[in-house]
Amino acid sequence: MKKINVLGLITFIIIILVNLPFLVIIPSSFTAAGYLAFPPEGFSWKWYSMILDRPEFIDSFWTSIKLATLSAILATVLGTLAAFALSKYKFRGSGFINALMLSPLTVPSLIIGISALLFFTRIGIAGTFTGLLLAHILISIPYVVRLVLTGLSSFDYTLEKAGYMLGAHPFRVFWDITLPLVRPAIASGMIFSFLTSFDNVTVSLFLVAPDTTTLPLAIFSYMQETLDPLVASISSVVILLSLVFIILLEKVYGLERLFGLNSQSH
Amino acid sequence: MSRRLSVTLLTAPALIVLLGVFVIPMLLMLLLSFQDAQQAFSLENYALFFQDTFYLEILWRTIRVSLWTVLATLLLGYPVAMFMAQATGKMRGIVTMCILAPHLISVVIRNFGWVVVLGEKGWINETLIALGMIETPLRLLYNELGVVIGLTDSFIAYMVLALATSLYSIDPSLNKAASILGASRARTFFSVTLPLSLPGIVAGTTLVFSLSMSAFVTPALMGGTSVKVIPVLAYEQIMSTLNWPLGAALAFLLLGSTIVLVSLYTKLIENKRYKEVFAS
Numbered sequence: 074m075k076k077i078n079v080l081g082l083i084t085f086i087i088i089i090l091v092n093l094p095f096l097v098i099i100p101s102s103f104t105a106a107g108y109l110a111f112p113p114e115g116f117s118w119k120w121y122s123m124i125l126d127r128p129e130f131i132d133s134f135w136t137s138i139k140l141a142t143l144s145a146i147l148a149t150v151l152g153t154l155a156a157f158a159l160s161k162y163k164f165r166g167s168g169f170i171n172a173l174m175l176s177p178l179t180v181p182s183l184i185i186g187i188s189a190l191l192f193f194t195r196i197g198i199a200g201t202f203t204g205l206l207l208a209h210i211l212i213s214i215p216y217v218v219r220l221v222l223t224g225l226s227s228f229d230y231t232l233e234k235a236g237y238m239l240g241a242h243p244f245r246v247f248w249d250i251t252l253p254l255v256r257p258a259i260a261s262g263m264i265f266s267f268l269t270s271f272d273n274v275t276v277s278l279f280l281v282a283p284d285t286t287t288l289p290l291a292i293f294s295y296m297q298e299t300l301d302p303l304v305a306s307i308s309s310v311v312i313l314l315s316l317v318f319i320i321l322l323e324k325v326y327g328l329e330r331l332f333g334l335n336s337q338s339h
Numbered sequence: 340m341s342r343r344l345s346v347t348l349l350t351a352p353a354l355i356v357l358l359g360v361f362v363i364p365m366l367l368m369l370l371l372s373f374q375d376a377q378q379a380f381s382l383e384n385y386a387l388f389f390q391d392t393f394y395l396e397i398l399w400r401t402i403r404v405s406l407w408t409v410l411a412t413l414l415l416g417y418p419v420a421m422f423m424a425q426a427t428g429k430m431r432g433i434v435t436m437c438i439l440a441p442h443l444i445s446v447v448i449r450n451f452g453w454v455v456v457l458g459e460k461g462w463i464n465e466t467l468i469a470l471g472m473i474e475t476p477l478r479l480l481y482n483e484l485g486v487v488i489g490l491t492d493s494f495i496a497y498m499v500l501a502l503a504t505s506l507y508s509i510d511p512s513l514n515k516a517a518s519i520l521g522a523s524r525a526r527t528f529f530s531v532t533l534p535l536s537l538p539g540i541v542a543g544t545t546l547v548f549s550l551s552m553s554a555f556v557t558p559a560l561m562g563g564t565s566v567k568v569i570p571v572l573a574y575e576q577i578m579s580t581l582n583w584p585l586g587a588a589l590a591f592l593l594l595g596s597t598i599v600l601v602s603l604y605t606k607l608i609e610n611k612r613y614k615e616v617f618a619s
Contacts (some may be wrong), residue, residue, distance in 0.1 A: 184590050
């Protein structure tokens with residue numbers, strides 16, 4: 074019993090430490106002072122209203138939202154279709170295609186970013202929203218494929234057969250039988266893709282032009298020049314928004330399951 | 340619809356993205372890394388790396404920072420994973436959530452939080468000065484220590500996940516057996532738990548090492564100009580100096596050295612285990 078308490082105490086401290094950035098950022102965003110301070114001095118909303126005077130943050134916020142939404146939807150559609158093929162049909166080369174679908178995960182983002190820049194420059198879409206979107210779809214596909222494959226691994230395909238035998242149209246079978254059973258996996262794939270895109274810096278870094286900058290990149294650039302409470306207030310907005318999606322993810326699928334931790338092990 | 344057609348139609352869209360945004364660009368990048376200024380085939384970008392100690396020093400710094408990060412995440416992550424393995428039901432869920440959730444929030448923001456804590460006028464320094472424990476602020480940021488702190492925060496979740504996965508699979512009755520046979524808690528830990536969690540340790544350390552080697556954001560934000568690592572150097576070559584072939588070569592050299600080091604490490608561990616098994 075005593076051992077659990079020691080481990081519990083260490084765990085508690087480490088939980089505080091990994092959450093310390095947020096515990097510090099949110100209070101310091103309400104400071105009344107003109108400089109960054111923790112603990113904050115006084116209370117004021119002024120750093121929040123100041124965000125509205127900075128078009129680079131507003132514009133990049135909308136770019137990020139648009140980018141994350143579109144790339145999440147498209148990566149989910151593409152990844153889900155591929156996962157269905159990989160799970161349902163055993164065909165020659167399916168192992169290779171599976172490995173290929175997951176391979177962007179094994180290559181550092183830095184290399185993905187640089188190689189996309191080199192190629193996109195050749196074909197003339199470097200610095201465009203399209204290029205950025207394509208790269209974000211790429212980095213999200215592996216997560217969707219992996220999650221949907223896991224969701225389908227326990228799917229009984231005789232259910233589909235039964236549907237066909239009863240005369241249902243293939244689309245109807247998919248919509249009414251297959252899809253509902255893997256909906257949590259697909260939904261969590263989509264939310265996770267949204268967060269992956271919304272947080273990404275290292276790939277975007279190489280692909281943005283001044284008018285397509287994403288929010289994390291805008292914060293990144295701003296931070297390298299100035300450190301003021303404005304970074305804290307804009308960060309707090311992002312933290313809050315991310316938190317909504319994290320809670321959604323926990324409710325829809327569960328973080329333990331998402332990260333492959335089997336909670337029923339013993 | 341034939342099977343073949345279904346497979347093609349279902350996988351084609353994702354494969355097109357993978358080919359067009361990943362496979363072809365990577366091949367192009369590899370090709371470019373072997374080009375000189377006249378666009379002729381050349382090994383000079385790679386040769387430069389080994390001739391100039393400037394690059395080797397930066398590589399060594401990248402490796403050093405990554406090794407410290409591995410050590411820190413292992414030492415801090417192990418107790419957490421052990422606690423998770425021993426905890427039941429709700430408690431385990433809460434701890435998992437508290438460790439994993441921050442990981443889903445942008446690294447730029449987490450690094451910013453650490454800057455507020457560790458900076459010259461940060462929380463720690465202000466507190467220590469106010470308490471009269473130090474007179475001049477400690478340098479906790481814009482050096483290797485700062486980068487290691489930032490990377491540890493970024494990657495500890497991966498370490499905990501890898502360790503927890505292997506700790507969960509240890510049969511708890513083994514611990515009971517050891518204690519019935521009279522082993523102390525420490526003895527049980529070192530003779531039962533630790534050896535059985537070795538696969539998790541290998542997986543976690545390998546993953547954190549690879550991620551730290553190629554990390555860009557944290558060294559840029561928490562290392563400043565004084566802690567230049569290979570990813571930052573590659574970025575500068577690509578975006579500022581516009582020497583794309585050299586930048587591409589640097590990125591591949593980084594990937595190559597990571598792969599070599601990781602495979603040496605896993606070989607070493609396998610050999611050691613092999614000997615242990617057959618020596619006893």
